[in-house]
């Protein structure tokens with residue numbers, strides 16, 4: 483279990499993390515989702531003792547990370563795969579971690595097999611690894627001590643589609659075996675496939691959290707007519723909230739039957755009417771991201 487309680491980190495005037503609270507539970511994958519600069523990495527750095535909070539508290543298995551006697555046996559951490567020492571081979575990286583943690587030698591080969599790095603690859607220097615191979619090596623290091631908690635920052639970066647599927651399956655089975663997984667991402671599509679729970683962060687603050695299926699279900703109805711504007715005003719006059727999208731698409735808080743009735747009464751033929759699974763979450767996430775000029779369409783990139 484991971485608990486974050488009213489965690490705040492200020493850099494000068496900027497609250498990079500602003501009164502953030504949430505819990506990641508055993509047996510579940512918790513997705514920590516937010517656009518670039520939202521405060522995800524800072525939160526994970528505070529959680530793993532790499533930065534000191536201005537106020538609030540973060541604990542793993544009931545203790546501060548810095549108070550865990552041999553942290554690798556309790557918590558597997560991968561914050562930045564590209565930060566691994568380029569001059570060491572993959573095997574040397576793992577052997578160093580294995581000896582530091584006091585683990586049997588055999589654990590190194592077991593982890594190489596688990597993450598799909600061959601013996602030949604393990605003898606190459608990390609500086610010659612692709613980002614995907616570094617992610618695999620980072621995961622191997624994180625899992626070396628057979629921990630009960632995994633904390634991963636953007637672990638899918640650099641992985642090919644088969645690698646992303648592999649990562650998803652690995653996290654799923656880790657959680658199904660009772661482990662706690664906290665993983666960050668700036669891609670909603672990636673998180674919603676694997677996470678049981680989602681915490682959305684924007685500008686340092688939690689803006690939504692809950693079970694993934696609940697967040698995706700609380701989305702209202704998607705209606706599409708040739709004349710989207712007329713549909714929005716018909717729904718608004720009937721007392722419903724209606725948000726226009728592209729191609730005459732409208733998302734409304736009216737149920738499908740009510741939305742259809744309003745359109746019929748207004749003489750507007752519909753070309754689409756369905757539950758808007760995930761649309762509200764996606765819209766909220768795009769709103770957050772729209773403030774960030776560095777990456778205005780992260781979801782479209784995957785669609």
Ligand SMILES: Nc1ncnc2c1ncn2[C@@H]1O[C@H](COP(=O)(O)OP(=O)(O)OP(=O)(O)O)[C@@H](O)[C@H]1O
Nearest residue numbers: 493496498516517518519520521522523524525668
């Ligand atoms: N050491 C630091 N000094 C000053 N500002 C910092 C520092 N570390 C982070 N920040 C700022 O804090 C904010 C949150 O950054 P953070 O790296 O936590 O975001 P993120 O959600 O992980 O983003 P990304 O998806 O781009 O990695 C940003 O505005 C960043 O510039």
